[in-house]
Amino acid sequence: MKPRPPLLIELGLLADRLRGAEPKGDRAGGRVRTDRVGREDPDGAAIPGTVLRSLAELHRADRPVVLLAERPDRWAPTRNRVDRALEGQSRLEREIRRGGGELDAVLYLDFGLFSRRRKRRDILTELAERYGADRQELVAVVASSRMADAVRDAVGQVITAGSADDLVRALAGVR
Numbered sequence: 001m002k003p004r005p006p007l008l009i010e011l012g013l014l015a016d017r018l019r020g021a022e023p024k025g026d027r028a029g030g031r032v033r034t035d036r037v038g039r040e041d042p043d044g045a046a047i048p049g050t051v052l053r054s055l056a057e058l059h060r061a062d063r064p065v066v067l068l069a070e071r072p073d074r075w076a077p078t079r080n081r082v083d084r085a086l087e088g089q090s091r092l093e094r095e096i097r098r099g100g101g102e103l104d105a106v107l108y109l110d111f112g113l114f115s116r117r118r119k120r121r122d123i124l125t126e127l128a129e130r131y132g133a134d135r136q137e138l139v140a141v142v143a144s145s146r147m148a149d150a151v152r153d154a155v156g157q158v159i160t161a162g163s164a165d166d167l168v169r170a171l172a173g174v175r
Contacts, residue, residue: 004063005133006104007174008124008140008155010147011069013167014047015092047092048164052099054171061175064104064131067092068140068147071108109150121154141170 058065093103107127109120121135128135138155142148148158159174161167 003132004061005128005131005137005139006064006066007058007171008066008068008107008138008151009167010140010142010144011067011092011106012147013141013143013161013164014051014067014096015088047095047099049099050168051164051171052096052101054168055096056100058171058175059100059102063175065096065101066104066127067106068142068151069106069108070147071110109147111146111150117150117153120150124151124154139174141167141174 055065089106096103107123109123124138125135128138135154136156139157139159140147140151140155141159141161142151143160143162148160152158159170161170
């Protein structure tokens with residue numbers, strides 16, 4: 001049996017709160033954690049339960065999930081900058097795993113001044129080949145127009161989702 005191609009989901013759909021941005025839609029499904037003095041805690045952000053259930057269903061259906069993210073500005077091999085990105089990624093991965101899902105990878109794409117669309121296409125082609133698929137079989141669920149533009153000619157289908165509810169509907173449609 002041929003393995004299923006991965007479903008690509010923009011990291012921002014799951015982790016806007018982790019990056020300190022205002023979440024899309026309904027404040028991340030109404031779940032906002034606070035620190036000890038009552039301020040919103042962006043590092044303690046929760047993924048809405050409906051999204052976790054959808055990710056768990058994808059895992060049970062043997063559909064791999066790969067998150068797409070923009071490579072952080074000034075990404076440098078300094079311990080502090082890289083550690084923050086990886087720390088947020090590991091928190092997100094733990095939360096998905098607790099919800100019954102599984103995350104295969106996080107793929108950071110370069111959007112810098114000198115980055116090339118062809119390079120992003122080659123990276124996504126290589127990803128598809130690792131799963132024994134053609135890049136036109138890949139489906140990307142994104143929130144930002146920047147990410148949509150970046151992957152549009154590198155994947156078979158781009159679905160735009162602006163909220164947790166949109167993401168759940170998109171995930172249900174691609175199982």
